[in-house]
Amino acid sequence: MPAVSLHGITKRFPGVVANDGVEFEAAEGEVHALLGENGAGKSTLSNILTGLYRPDEGTVELYGERVEFDSPRDALDAGICMVHQHFRLVPPFTVAENVILGDHRGEGGRFLVNPRHIERRVAELGERYRIAVDPRARVWQLSLGEQQRVEILKALYREAKILILDEPTAVLTPQEAESLFVTLRAMADEGRTVIFISHKLHEVTAVADRVTVLRGGKTVATVGTADATPQSLASLMVGREVDVATRVPREMTIGDAVLELEGVGATGDRGAEALHDVSLTVRSGEIVAVAGVAGNGQRELAETITGMRPTTTGRIVVGGKALKGGDSREAIHAGIAHVPEDRLHTGVAPSLSIASNTVLKSYRGTHIARGPMLRLGAIKERALHLISSYDVRTSGPNVPARQLSGGNLQKVVLGREFSGEPRVLIAASPTRGLDVSAIETVHRYIREGATGGMGIILISEDLDEILALADRIVVMYEGRIVGELDAETATKDAMGLLMAGVTEPVA
Amino acid sequence: MNNSILVVVLASAVTYGTPLLYSALGELVAERSGVLNLGVEGMMLVGAVMGFWAVQTIPGPGPLVLILSVGVAAIAAGLMALIHAFLVITLRANQIVSGLALTIFAGAGGLSSYLGNDLNLADAPAKHAFGAFFPHGMQTLPVLGPIFFEQNALVFVAWVFVAGVAFYLARTRPGLNLKAVGESPAAADAMGINVTRYRYIHTVVGGAFAGIGGATFSLAITPQWVDGLTQGAGWIAIALVIFAFWRPALCLVGAYFFGAFAGLPFTLQARGVTIAPELFQALPYVMTILVLVTVSAAGARRRLGAPGALGTPYVREER
Numbered sequence: 007m008p009a010v011s012l013h014g015i016t017k018r019f020p021g022v023v024a025n026d027g028v029e030f031e032a033a034e035g036e037v038h039a040l041l042g043e044n045g046a047g048k049s050t051l052s053n054i055l056t057g058l059y060r061p062d063e064g065t066v067e068l069y070g071e072r073v074e075f076d077s078p079r080d081a082l083d084a085g086i087c088m089v090h091q092h093f094r095l096v097p098p099f100t101v102a103e104n105v106i107l108g109d110h111r112g113e114g115g116r117f118l119v120n121p122r123h124i125e126r127r128v129a130e131l132g133e134r135y136r137i138a139v140d141p142r143a144r145v146w147q148l149s150l151g152e153q154q155r156v157e158i159l160k161a162l163y164r165e166a167k168i169l170i171l172d173e174p175t176a177v178l179t180p181q182e183a184e185s186l187f188v189t190l191r192a193m194a195d196e197g198r199t200v201i202f203i204s205h206k207l208h209e210v211t212a213v214a215d216r217v218t219v220l221r222g223g224k225t226v227a228t229v230g231t232a233d234a235t236p237q238s239l240a241s242l243m244v245g246r247e248v249d250v251a252t253r254v255p256r257e258m259t260i261g262d263a264v265l266e267l268e269g270v271g272a273t274g275d276r277g278a279e280a281l282h283d284v285s286l287t288v289r290s291g292e293i294v295a296v297a298g299v300a301g302n303g304q305r306e307l308a309e310t311i312t313g314m315r316p317t318t319t320g321r322i323v324v325g326g327k328a329l330k331g332g333d334s335r336e337a338i339h340a341g342i343a344h345v346p347e348d349r350l351h352t353g354v355a356p357s358l359s360i361a362s363n364t365v366l367k368s369y370r371g372t373h374i375a376r377g378p379m380l381r382l383g384a385i386k387e388r389a390l391h392l393i394s395s396y397d398v399r400t401s402g403p404n405v406p407a408r409q410l411s412g413g414n415l416q417k418v419v420l421g422r423e424f425s426g427e428p429r430v431l432i433a434a435s436p437t438r439g440l441d442v443s444a445i446e447t448v449h450r451y452i453r454e455g456a457t458g459g460m461g462i463i464l465i466s467e468d469l470d471e472i473l474a475l476a477d478r479i480v481v482m483y484e485g486r487i488v489g490e491l492d493a494e495t496a497t498k499d500a501m502g503l504l505m506a507g508v509t510e511p512v513a
Numbered sequence: 514m515n516n517s518i519l520v521v522v523l524a525s526a527v528t529y530g531t532p533l534l535y536s537a538l539g540e541l542v543a544e545r546s547g548v549l550n551l552g553v554e555g556m557m558l559v560g561a562v563m564g565f566w567a568v569q570t571i572p573g574p575g576p577l578v579l580i581l582s583v584g585v586a587a588i589a590a591g592l593m594a595l596i597h598a599f600l601v602i603t604l605r606a607n608q609i610v611s612g613l614a615l616t617i618f619a620g621a622g623g624l625s626s627y628l629g630n631d632l633n634l635a636d637a638p639a640k641h642a643f644g645a646f647f648p649h650g651m652q653t654l655p656v657l658g659p660i661f662f663e664q665n666a667l668v669f670v671a672w673v674f675v676a677g678v679a680f681y682l683a684r685t686r687p688g689l690n691l692k693a694v695g696e697s698p699a700a701a702d703a704m705g706i707n708v709t710r711y712r713y714i715h716t717v718v719g720g721a722f723a724g725i726g727g728a729t730f731s732l733a734i735t736p737q738w739v740d741g742l743t744q745g746a747g748w749i750a751i752a753l754v755i756f757a758f759w760r761p762a763l764c765l766v767g768a769y770f771f772g773a774f775a776g777l778p779f780t781l782q783a784r785g786v787t788i789a790p791e792l793f794q795a796l797p798y799v800m801t802i803l804v805l806v807t808v809s810a811a812g813a814r815r816r817l818g819a820p821g822a823l824g825t826p827y828v829r830e831e832r
């Protein structure tokens with residue numbers, strides 16, 4: 007009897023059918039991966055299983071018994087716990103407080119909280135599953151990897167029988183991911199069911215017993231990982247043959263240095279030092295990847311180079327000229343293009359039209375404006391040109407940017423940034439959340455940019471992407487560059503150690 | 514000695530600080546759930562007018578009537594808060610707009626004035642009022658007499674409220690859940706806590722506290738109904754919550770601090786100090802503005818310990 011079985015699950019949202027008759031079964035003691043592109047219906051399905059949404063049609067059965075959840079609490083009481091991609095933790099609370107939050111069984115039903123007691127219980131659980139975290143630490147002080155442990159401790163504390171993890175390795179180094187897989191395996195060996203949502207193919211084949219692939223809201227197949235390869239899974243996911251991100255040989259003509267950072271320091275949002283003595287040179291025609299676990303200064307690095315964040319020490323030199331720093335218009339004039347991490351809010355003005363967004367950086371130019379007046383005809387023409395040459399799928403240039411899909415939005419951002427004929431491109435997580443075909447397109451544009459003579463900094467947490475695109479790799483840890491690797495010879499293990507801050511060779 | 518200026522100012526600080534304390538404590542409870550309610554002034558006035566109506570209308574022995582009247586004030590203001598709760602929690606209206614609207618609707622010149630007129634409450638002497646709680650012998654004690662023993666029961670009940678709210682937040686499970694709802698509603702929701710219910714309950718309870726604050730004016734400090742008698746105390750209470758970093762114990766300190774300023778003009782006038790009384794009357798409001806301006810920058814708010822989700826409606830994962 008399967009632990010979880012979903013039959014004919016259909017969920018409609020205005021304008022979309024997110025789940026269309028999905029079939030899914032996971033057994034007791036199994037690690038079961040749920041694989042699919044963005045928009046394939048993975049999140050909707052997990053939200054149904056955790057009681058956040060009610061299905062329009064179909065049935066949910068746990069251990070052979072039909073259940074209906076009205077709220078997350080019902081699902082929790084039925085033994086289902088989820089570790090969301092964006093953690094559901096209360097940052098000012100201690101680890102122990104987060105773990106017991108909302109628990110209403112047994113001791114949890116008491117009116118008074120006994121901090122000593124719960125701290126001891128949490129510490130015990132952490133030791134037993136080898137995911138110890140100081141129960142008295144405040145969550146905001148923890149690294150993302152530790153925060154994930156807290157999420158798993160929450161599930162263990164509630165004695166969850168079914169654990170769902172949404173893209174759990176996105177915030178981990180390869181080594182941390184390995185140790186997560188060991189914990190997950192141990193949980194499955196105790197008879198729990200682990201459902202692992204991912205789009206990283208090699209992880210799925212490494213950790214899961216079986217895989218269910220979703221595409222366009224429908225179940226495509228459930229296969230044992232013993233019979234699957236990353237290639238076969240990718241084809242199931244996309245519905246056609248695709249290249250799994252691999253190195254494409256590229257004609258390289260490396261030129262002069264276009265961007266030099268000399269001992270750059272900067273302060274983070276919370277006032278602490280976010281960049282420390284960062285020195286880096288990018289030459290024309292070169293793709294330099296910045297690897298690291300999220301939150302180690304990559305965002306601040308991108309913002310500092312593009313003038314969105316002032317430097318505290320050091321200097322930034324573009325094409326031989328030093329910038330004042332902290333002035334984004336100066337950076338744009340110097341020829342720095344920016345594909346920001348948050349493409350919807352930093353990359354575009356979401357409520358403005360595509361046309362307006364294409365001229366956000368060039369509206370002062372004489373071909374776009376005449377004095378204070380905008381030349382709307384010219385703007386529209388430019389937008390139409392961008393839409394056709396970058397193959398943006400939209401009904402027209404007046405559509406608000408927020409209505410575009412992630413991939414199309416990214417094409418608009420890339421089109422705008424490339425139209426300024428920049429010397430330097432800072433691309434921060436340019437393919438995060440995009441589907442496989444959009445990733446192919448973005449990668450092609452980045453390669454073309456380099457071939458055309460741009461110096462490119464690619465900031466990414468996706469090591470496969472880095473290995474596929476980069477010429478050189480630098481690794482950031484706690485705001486410093488801790489190592490540099492040649493992309494031809496770099497391995498994930500070597501990068502992973504640096505990402506964890508291990509700079510000494512391990513015997 | 515009991516007539517020395519320091520003792521008089523301290524005594525009036527406690528007297529005038531008490532309504533501020535109730536209202537600030539109520540606002541604190543609501544804000545800890547993530548709901549900002551700028552309708553405090555309106556709720557206080559509705560509490561004051563309904564409390565006074567109750568004390569004039571309900572027959573029976575004085576102490577019982579007064580207790581019931583405080584209850585009426587709390588319920589009336591709680592109902593006002595329920596309107597705000599419905600608008601901002603269920604309909605997800607802008608909390609600032611809704612709160613301001615509530616004060617305009619219920620405050621001076623609005624519902625409270627209408628009720629005062631319609632129920633013929635103005636110019637009538639109060640049938641009962643809260644008097645000194647302790648026997649006369651203790652009131653004449655040096656220093657402590659005027660500052661503490663001359664005070665009415667509402668002053669001491671407020672201390673119980675402070676301790677109760679502090680304990681509730683620090684030591685109980687509903688308190689922990691409440692803080693989670695105000696900090697990270699998504700996290701609370703994922704762990705099965707009913708965010709909507711917590712916000713409704715605490716907004717309404719917060720409003721009821723403001724009603725008691727208003728009733729402190731009309732049943733104890735100036736036992737009568739005068740249109741707009743809270744004179745902006747509701748706004749001071751809102752500033753006080755920030756001033757107290759969202760902590761109940763600091764609310765107590767802050768309320769008496771502001772209370773000292775609020776009582777100062779009366780104290781000085783009574784002593785024949787003729788410096789323009791308007792100047793002193795303006796002082797608490799100047800303080801309020803200064804506090805609000807200093808801490809209103811978003812960054813400062815986070816540092817000071819404002820609830821993370823203060824002012825934002827919770828919507829479960831939109832597509």
